[in-house]
Amino acid sequence: MFTYLLRRSLIGLITLLLITFVIFGLIRNMPGTPLTIALAEVDPSRQISEEDMKRMERAYGLDKPFPVAYVHWLGNLARFDLGRSISRKQPVTRLIGERIGPTMLLSVTSLGLAYLLSVPLGLYSTARSGKPDERAMSTFLYMLYALPSFVAALLLLVLFAVKLNATAFELPLFGMVGDNHQSLSTWGKMCDVGRHMILPVFCYTYGSLAYFSRFVKSNMQEVVRQDYMRTAKAKGMGPFRVLVHHGFRNTLIPFVTLLGLTLPALLSGSVLLEQIFTWPGMGRLFFESITERDYPTIMGLVLMFSVLTLLGQLLADILYAVVDPRVSYS
């Protein structure tokens, strides 16, 4: 097990180096630097002189060719320093720290909801497999799965923010808090955030809910054909107990690996949804840093996403060995 972990970590490290190097090269070769992009926004009368530009480039390390700058970045990384954002004049770690809360508020809620609802849904559709109500539900879930979340978000906005405007069902259009947030009591503040969360959480949840419940059902379908299920039924066990204790428990292995693979989704957020709802999360930070050519922030985020993706894969494999004694890596 230990050698396996060591081997996987080493390979992971090489992969990480490759990824960050490729991304570093790509973003450094995008036209425009953080300085020119910021300049394009201020009025042309306040042009910076050539020497000042050179001096600023030197200060931010933009004058060096990108392989040199990459080694420099790696050196800082070894000292746990992700650098400072060029466009926001703040340490990247603090920027990420600010944005991680709102993203996790959405992702944890929606993943929790998806897991909680998908198991009963999946079990229900196994129990009533082939019946009209099950077919209707499965078809509906399948269609939900194909509905792009940004389309759903826009449709919901049209419905709740425009059509139901000025009714009891009106929901806020964007942002995380209302205009009067500061003046509210603690309870009022929570309600305010909650109201702003409803639409984004719904858009985050329905796709994974549809996917997970299909996942549960397809795994259950393999299990219900097993001999031990028939035996359990023959012993006179109730259908619920057969399904949950003898059936569902045996589908937990693939379910657990799914858990590992959703790890990066917890922190990465969704660029499109956060953009639509102007939610101050990681996805928006990522999008903004790309358009601002904010190299340190892009690199910090890419590093975080790739570490999480690789860790998630490793975690899935390890959990696999933990829950299934037939699998071992030694």
Add this chain to the structure above:
Amino acid sequence: MSKNKQNNNEPSPPPASRGFWAEAWLRYRRRKLAMAALLFVVFLSLVAIFSPAIVGTKPIVCKYKGRIYFPAMSYFKAGWENPVFYRDKFRKRFPKNITQKDPESWAVWPLVFQDPYRRVRDGEWKDQPGNPTGAAGKPNRYNLMGTNQAGVDVFAQMVHGTRIALMVGFVATGIAGMIGIVVGSLAGYFGGWVDMFLSRLIEVVMCIPALVLILALLAILESPTIWHLMAVLGATGWTGIARLTRGEFLKLRQLEFTTAARALGGGHMRIMFRHILPNSLAPVLVPITFGIAAAILIESGLSFLGFGPPPPSASWGTLLNAGRSNLQMWWLIVFPGMAIFLTVLAYNLVGEGIQESTDPRLREAGK
């Protein structure tokens, strides 16, 4: 063979059993939903091919000054418009000019007189009023799906957007499929160091957030066209296909027919692409179909963020983007949204249909 010839008086041998693909097609046809989805995809392709004939402001066929022209073809490629219309200063207003400048002329017009790129003005076409702009552009008789902020007809943009959506799906996935199959088969067939290297490559491309890769590649191109976008989508979306192909090759290279092919002196290339690939095509076809749906989805998402094809070509995502800043104009969201949804759904259903009609394990379980 020779045995058959000797026993000529025997009853003729039973007809050859159906091949794998004929069998799969038979199974596919039994699935109503998958068939409906396939028909929908065919319908979309027809809409895309005949888009200038369905809605446009240029005649499909016309006789002008004694010669036959096809001005509507210029919707496919701007350069295909005959220079005679520039010389005679048509300025893209065909109905009036064509009768004024040549009373003898005749023309066959599209079903709906609207243009995907510009606002149709008052008096351009018989008694059709000019397009309304802004929030007044609700769906009406002349603008079946309303108009956008600038008064351009949404129905026309939707019909001509079908072409972009389908093309993005096919071209991007075609590129992705080619890269994926080549990388996957090399990794799976040779194994060892080649596999180690290519698997890392797959992992790296998989781990890089698709958005960074796509935006960075598009930014490097400076003035990307829709074709660049397709190439970039293809260059980033091949990893799933490569992994699956690798898995299939790992399995199939152990089988007897591969050993037999090698014993007969088949070269690596021949064994890989003549013997193993055709046998692994069915499972590889499934992620390719899903890939088409994904490419359409990513393209509309990118257009929605404002990174789509440059302005004149309007894709479904561009319409959504316009609708986002004008939420009161619900028709800018509902129609393109439903189009994206139905297209993605149809491709998903087709993919699933292929999976269930070609996978022997699922076949046993099903009908």
